[in-house]
Amino acid sequence: MGVSTAVPEPGIARVTVDVPPVNALPVRVWYELAEAVTAAGADQRVRCVVLDAAGRGFNAGVDIKELRRDPGHTALLGANRGCAAAFVAVHSCQVPVVAAVHGHCLGGGVGLAGTADAIVASQDAYFGLPELDRGALGAATHLARLVPQQLMRTLYYTSRSVTAEELFRHGSVWAVVPRAELAAAALALAREIAAKDGTLLRLAKEAINGIDPVDVRRGYRYEQGFTFEAQLSGVASRVRGTFGGPVERP
Structure with a gap:
């Protein structure tokens, strides 16, 4: 359980997250992911990184159970910093990162996909x-990289999701393929990129x-300040206490 790195072929590193049952990541794994992506990009033999996940879905965000077990703010602060570290690692990776997304991509998953250089998704991805349903805020910075502004706001306020096919039509997903073909499709794109110098x-x-219109580091950290404000006010814990169901598409 955790993060592993493999080299499926020369020039390509594959970083895989595997935290059953739904890839809701505890603080420790967010940092492991950041370290793995950074290390892969720093390897001069690597020219492209594929970021994928095992199991039911790509990523379900922060481990809410870990936050509930903490009577103070240590877990929340750890999750805030761990997520920020992972998103920055993907965005700042020295080489392009291709996200291979299947199933659910929620919360922190949007942060990862939204900072990747390219996204290949399976037909079941959303x-x-x-x-807002989980007593938190954040990653609107990254969702805004995937959809137009008004759609981002509507999705954020309603907690609704958007399919890979819909993102394909917006141009933020490179390809949508059957689930069984996802790994091969992501590897094919990575291979094309890795063929460059x-x-x-x-x-x-x-x-x-350097020409990003929005500073993703600063934008996300600004959002996180409001997450902590919600926690201190008590509203986050109140809302989070009502969450406990499985990861499903609204």
Whole structure:
């Protein structure tokens, strides 16, 4: 259980998250993920990273049970910083990152996919921020990289989700394929990217990050301040106490 790294073929690193049953990540694993992606990008033999997950879905966000077990704020602060570290690691990875998304991609999953350079998704994939239903805020910064502004706001306020096919029509998902073909499709795109010169790819990644219209680091950390305010006011715990169901599409 946790994060593993493999090299499916020369020039490509595959970072896989596996935290049963739904890939809701505890604080420790957010940091493990950040370290794995950073290390893969720092390896001069790697020219592209594929980020995927095992199990029922790509990512269900923060482990709510871990937050509930903590009578103070240590777990929340850890989750805030761990998520920020993982998102920054994907965005700042020295080489392009392809997210291979299946099933649910919720909360922190949107943060990961929204900072990736490209997304390949299976037909059963869906993306959403159910934060308001779980006593939290955050990752609107990343959802705004996937959908237009008004749609982002509507999805955020309603906690509704959007399918991979819908994101494909918006241009934020590169390809939508049957679940059984997801790994191969993500690897094929990574292979095409990895065929380029490694030095030029690293320069291109840094250059493109430099022209981002929104500073994703600052934007997400700003959002997190309101998450902590909700916790201190008591509203976060009150709302979080009503959450306990399975990960399902609204």
